[in-house]
Amino acid sequence: MSRSDRSAPSDVTGITIGTDMIRLGQFLKLGGAVDSGADVKELLADGDVTVNGEPETRRGRQLHRGDLVTFHGVTVRVD
Template identity: 70%
Template sequence: MSDVTIRDADIRLGQFLKLADAVEQGSDVKALLADGLVLVNGEIETRRGRQLHAGDVVALGGQKFTVATRAK
């Protein structure tokens, strides 16, 4: 599992997957979500705009990413 640091308090799922280098292009996200291949906190997620917050865990293709924020 790897931590992916975000700038703000939250981030949309599609943006997060691109930031985490889990997808090459943002357009790849739609198909992955439609096929039920993305999990957020252990549950299948189909919404590209789902808001993620610190501590959320995103899984895709055997990889897991944790949403982390910068220490203030």
């Protein structure tokens, strides 16, 4: 599925990034989901994060504008 084919629920918040790409761990910290890299590892190990509806365990996963990240039942769009 391409990024343009994904439709986000209307209650999704967008977080603007200043570059074309951001790594998942950085994005989770930017969005306030975690405070540190250690917290990112724990969150991902618990299986609580999905990217575009698929479970993700790699904190280095590259995210691009339009990607949807869900954690703790909250979905956030990379803007």
